[in-house]
Amino acid sequence: MITAPVLPVDMRVTGLAKSFAGTPIFADVSFGLPRGEATAIVGANGTGKSTLLRCLMGLIPADAGEITVLGTDVSTAPPAALRQMRAQMGLVSQKHNLVPRLSVLSNVVHGLLGQRPGIRHWSQSLAPAASREAAMAALDKVGLARLAQRRADRLSGGQSQRVAIARALVGQPKILIADEPTASLDPAAGEDVMDLFFDLARQEGVTVVFISHNIEHALRYGDRVLGLAGGRMPLDARAESLSAAALRGLYD
Amino acid sequence: MTDTTAHAPARYDRPSALAFLGYAAAVVIILWSFAGAGFSVDKMLSAPPRFADFVDRAFPPNLEPQVLERLGWKMLETLQIALAGAVIGVIVSVPVALLAARGLIVGPWVNQIVRTILGFIRAVPDIAWALVFVVAVGLGPFAGMLAIAIDTIGFCGRFFADDMEGIEKGPSESLSATGARKLDVVACATIPAAMPAFISTSLYALEKAVRSSTILGLVGAGGIGIELKVGFDLFDYPTAMTVILMIAVVVIAIEHLSGWARTKIIGEQR
Numbered sequence: 221m222i223t224a225p226v227l228p229v230d231m232r233v234t235g236l237a238k239s240f241a242g243t244p245i246f247a248d249v250s251f252g253l254p255r256g257e258a259t260a261i262v263g264a265n266g267t268g269k270s271t272l273l274r275c276l277m278g279l280i281p282a283d284a285g286e287i288t289v290l291g292t293d294v295s296t297a298p299p300a301a302l303r304q305m306r307a308q309m310g311l312v313s314q315k316h317n318l319v320p321r322l323s324v325l326s327n328v329v330h331g332l333l334g335q336r337p338g339i340r341h342w343s344q345s346l347a348p349a350a351s352r353e354a355a356m357a358a359l360d361k362v363g364l365a366r367l368a369q370r371r372a373d374r375l376s377g378g379q380s381q382r383v384a385i386a387r388a389l390v391g392q393p394k395i396l397i398a399d400e401p402t403a404s405l406d407p408a409a410g411e412d413v414m415d416l417f418f419d420l421a422r423q424e425g426v427t428v429v430f431i432s433h434n435i436e437h438a439l440r441y442g443d444r445v446l447g448l449a450g451g452r453m454p455l456d457a458r459a460e461s462l463s464a465a466a467l468r469g470l471y472d
Numbered sequence: 473m474t475d476t477t478a479h480a481p482a483r484y485d486r487p488s489a490l491a492f493l494g495y496a497a498a499v500v501i502i503l504w505s506f507a508g509a510g511f512s513v514d515k516m517l518s519a520p521p522r523f524a525d526f527v528d529r530a531f532p533p534n535l536e537p538q539v540l541e542r543l544g545w546k547m548l549e550t551l552q553i554a555l556a557g558a559v560i561g562v563i564v565s566v567p568v569a570l571l572a573a574r575g576l577i578v579g580p581w582v583n584q585i586v587r588t589i590l591g592f593i594r595a596v597p598d599i600a601w602a603l604v605f606v607v608a609v610g611l612g613p614f615a616g617m618l619a620i621a622i623d624t625i626g627f628c629g630r631f632f633a634d635d636m637e638g639i640e641k642g643p644s645e646s647l648s649a650t651g652a653r654k655l656d657v658v659a660c661a662t663i664p665a666a667m668p669a670f671i672s673t674s675l676y677a678l679e680k681a682v683r684s685s686t687i688l689g690l691v692g693a694g695g696i697g698i699e700l701k702v703g704f705d706l707f708d709y710p711t712a713m714t715v716i717l718m719i720a721v722v723v724i725a726i727e728h729l730s731g732w733a734r735t736k737i738i739g740e741q742r
Contacts, residue, residue, distance in 0.1 A: 277649050317642035
């Protein structure tokens with residue numbers, strides 16, 4: 221096994237366990253995320269990948285174990301400190317989760333709410349010039365500046381996921397989290413979105429954690445692959461040391 | 473192929489003994505209610521001639537220009553009471569609903585207390601609220617407007633809260649994940665997502681307000697209801713009939729208008 225290069229660690233998880241209503245989801249999960257690396261999480265349905273991501277952001281509490289993200293202890297941090305931590309993270313999810321009736325630009329401006337709370341970031345029409353420019357710059361990066369005024373529910377799937385990426389990037393996060401970002405897209409649009417997402421993440425030197433059911437994606441875009449199976453995390457390896465066949469074994 | 477044919481289930485399930493007792497009890501309660509309501513075949517048979525007598529005396533309705541003008545102004549006042557009360561009620565309902573919606577801003581205790589208060593508001597009939605406000609602020613349309621407003625809060629506060637509880641949680645979660653505060657999440661994700669439901673509920677509230685406002689005059693809370701009462705009290709049935717027809721026309725018109733506005737504003741959604 222190749223040892224990881226010594227990089228500052230943005231996220232460290234030790235002995236994490238989570239159960240729902242007495243049914244254990246996973247236990248004894250430990251890993252660290254070095255700055256600037258992309259880590260893929262793979263595993264069959266129901267192994268708790270999304271749950272793990274939610275625990276990392278403090279959106280749901282873990283049962284046991286420690287999570288430190290950007291120096292914040294997620295399980296003990298008061299709400300304000302958690303918000304401050306999340307303001308340095310971006311989330312892209314499977315269903316894009318844009319607010320349907322609002323404009324694309326308003327949706328991207330919302331990405332700044334963690335850093336700049338309050339009514340001025342409720343809508344693009346109230347937003348300060350600097351925030352509007354930041355949002356337009358983020359939209360430009362995903363190639364959709366021309367659709368800034370369009371309502372979010374009038375976008376195609378691929379466009380809508382790009383807007384979600386712009387929203388996640390607008391606050392210049394240190395960590396990007398993606399929960400199956402291509403699950404609701406056709407294969408071609410999925411490739412485009414993954415290429416764009418990782419180009420931008422690497423340009424900005426962002427640490428990435430992403431869930432993927434696509435083994436090729438996990439190996440191609442991940443520097444490292446974590447695998448969940450049987451309520452544990454039996455796989456933690458550099459992507460280049462893994463074969464697609466070895467990863468498929470995880471789904472049996 | 474298999475040699476057995478699949479058997480369809482029995483057409484009817486045999487009710488359990490307990491269910492049978494339940495049905496029997498329901499029938500008894502319904503019959504008992506007829507007795508309690510003074511159901512009388514004699515009166516049913518004697519009513520049509522008396523009703524015909526009323527209709528005979530009420531028709532033709534009073535269509536004298538000065539009566540129509542007076543009633544027209546009263547009808548306008550009625551609509552003003554309804555609109556003003558409904559608008560105030562809808563506006564106040566938004567913050568109230570934020571407190572009543574479970575898992576949104578405040579804890580379950582506050583939700584329960586607010587929902588109980590809203591339940592109480594709804595349990596008291598609009599006409600009773602009008603009586604209370606006539607005592608509080610005196611006779612006239614202002615008492616009626618307050619009654620409509622509080623009635624609307626009872627209705628919209630509860631349904632706005634239900635609407636917000638029922639929306640898809642994804643967008644809110646994505647905003648929480650950026651570190652947004654609860655209030656910001658509600659303003660940016662929850663309320664925009666619930667807006668079509670809010671508009672629909674508000675239009676129903678307006679229809680309800682127009683119906684209510686037409687009878688508030690019976691207790692002196694303004695509007696056309698007083699004309700109805702005076703008409704019956706003075707045995708001026710033609711004028712009373714004019715009032716009834718006027719109310720019917722206006723209420724039906726408002727229902728159509730509100731239905732049209734509903735499809736216009738939110739109909740093309742999804």
